[in-house]
Amino acid sequence: MKLFQQLLLAPAALGLLSPMAVSAAELNLDGVNQYATEEQVTSINQFSDVQPTEWAYQALSNLIERYGCVAGYPDGTFRGKQALSRWEAAALLNACLDRVTEVTDELRRLLKEFEAELAVLKGRVDGLEAKVGELEANQFSTTTKLSGKATFVIGANAFGGSNAQGLLGVTRNQQGATAFNYDLQLDFNTSFTGKDLLRTRLRAGNFGSSPWGNGPVGLNALEAGFEEPSGADSVGINRLFYQFPIGTGFTATVGGRVRQDDMLAVWPSVYPADTVLDIFTYAGAPGAYSLALGSGAGLWWQKDGFSVSANYVAVNGNSGNPSEGGIGTSGSAQTGTVQVAYTQPNYGLAVAYVYTSPEAGQAGLYGGNGTPLAVTGFALSSAVNSIGVSGYWQPSTSGFVPSISAGWGLNSHKATFASAGNPANGGLANVIDGAQTQSWYVGLQWSDVFIKGNAAGMAVGQATFLTQSGDDSALSPNDGNYAWEWWYKFQVTDNISVTPAIFYLSAPLGQTIRGTGFNDATLTNFGGLVKTTFKF
Numbered sequence: 001m002k003l004f005q006q007l008l009l010a011p012a013a014l015g016l017l018s019p020m021a022v023s024a025a026e027l028n029l030d031g032v033n034q035y036a037t038e039e040q041v042t043s044i045n046q047f048s049d050v051q052p053t054e055w056a057y058q059a060l061s062n063l064i065e066r067y068g069c070v071a072g073y074p075d076g077t078f079r080g081k082q083a084l085s086r087w088e089a090a091a092l093l094n095a096c097l098d099r100v101t102e103v104t105d106e107l108r109r110l111l112k113e114f115e116a117e118l119a120v121l122k123g124r125v126d127g128l129e130a131k132v133g134e135l136e137a138n139q140f141s142t143t144t145k146l147s148g149k150a151t152f153v154i155g156a157n158a159f160g161g162s163n164a165q166g167l168l169g170v171t172r173n174q175q176g177a178t179a180f181n182y183d184l185q186l187d188f189n190t191s192f193t194g195k196d197l198l199r200t201r202l203r204a205g206n207f208g209s210s211p212w213g214n215g216p217v218g219l220n221a222l223e224a225g226f227e228e229p230s231g232a233d234s235v236g237i238n239r240l241f242y243q244f245p246i247g248t249g250f251t252a253t254v255g256g257r258v259r260q261d262d263m264l265a266v267w268p269s270v271y272p273a274d275t276v277l278d279i280f281t282y283a284g285a286p287g288a289y290s291l292a293l294g295s296g297a298g299l300w301w302q303k304d305g306f307s308v309s310a311n312y313v314a315v316n317g318n319s320g321n322p323s324e325g326g327i328g329t330s331g332s333a334q335t336g337t338v339q340v341a342y343t344q345p346n347y348g349l350a351v352a353y354v355y356t357s358p359e360a361g362q363a364g365l366y367g368g369n370g371t372p373l374a375v376t377g378f379a380l381s382s383a384v385n386s387i388g389v390s391g392y393w394q395p396s397t398s399g400f401v402p403s404i405s406a407g408w409g410l411n412s413h414k415a416t417f418a419s420a421g422n423p424a425n426g427g428l429a430n431v432i433d434g435a436q437t438q439s440w441y442v443g444l445q446w447s448d449v450f451i452k453g454n455a456a457g458m459a460v461g462q463a464t465f466l467t468q469s470g471d472d473s474a475l476s477p478n479d480g481n482y483a484w485e486w487w488y489k490f491q492v493t494d495n496i497s498v499t500p501a502i503f504y505l506s507a508p509l510g511q512t513i514r515g516t517g518f519n520d521a522t523l524t525n526f527g528g529l530v531k532t533t534f535k536f
Contacts, residue, residue, distance in 0.1 A: 069096035155529025161522035174215035201239035206232035263298030265307035266341035268350035268390035271443030284407020288388025349391035370464030371510030398447035436468035453491035481507035
């Protein structure tokens, strides 16, 4: 019971304590009078005999500071352990009731003064309750959230170098136009327990005949450059998988349309994956982080910053013909991945090993992420073993110091036949075994550049290129190339950003145009674009 309630009951309680009447002689009426007429104290510290250790210290403090209805004796004491007479109780109760009456009158005045405003607020609250009820009754799902991203890209390429075999003219004719393309992603994220995830992604785009990655030069492919296999402007299922915890620290993933990185506990890069060139979105190792997409399953374990991930993807896993698809068959186009990683809030490091069957190489081991010799030349490899070492560091606060992401990849090919294809002459045939390809990159990003929320970044690296030709002594590797990109993102609103960017490719066709038959020809690619992203 609160002290104030005790005070209200004090007179009745005191009257019941004894049948004996309290005589005036037993009361110090002068003291009571002094107590009742003493000025009210404003702080409990004014009492010399009240210590914070007293059991009712906080209650007395509240009466003084909140209600201002406690007085003391002339000598500056409260005498909290002294018995309370009925006269003293009446004096204290009278002072508190006077104060409560003042507060009540003030509240009545305020209620009267703001009566109209309170009525408006009540009406708005009632209206909001009605709208919330309507939304709950007509909501799409109680378990599913929809999020989306739409990307517009407008830009063009400029090609330079020698015009050996008319190659410069071919690239300009096929990839030289200014184009406007789009990519649309819709994610339906469903949770049944609060800890699991069923993801369904619908995606559409029209990059199939764009200047980016379609034609003689494939390394200028954009991360946003998507087109559904069924054709431009067609909507397809791009992801469909279920992810759920198992016990402590384990997470399992299974899906009919799942990508390799969906089943990794750690992505070893903080360089934005949705910037410009696709070659900078594979943590420097497109062989190890192939991002193979198909039927698959995986399991990862995490504890105290350490993680171990293992997964399997069959690109053609939905086929019933074992020569063309299925699970664990010669036609599966399969990849197996194992990753070990360690992360902390500001940094992370990961090592990954991936085994890739030949059909997966043909179906997208590198895609547009290597020179023609490294990609097409080893499409029929009997097997590819890839290792990727990647990591990142980022500052705790934004400033002049950028986040740094870096990675390196090594791929060992066991090939029985390779064709170093060239768009000008149809390619050269070579028998190669024990060949190696490599890749690397470094990406930097600055946050809150000039304006809070804006960002800038750049990346440099070498897309996958031949470094060792194996048993083919006639082929001397001269496949090196360099790629650069620079971009600045304007965060227009929380949901809209505009990113102008430029990039440069020093030798996107690598050794293909450096052979003897081409008189050491050269080809360079400079490009520019503006990307607008809408998130909802």
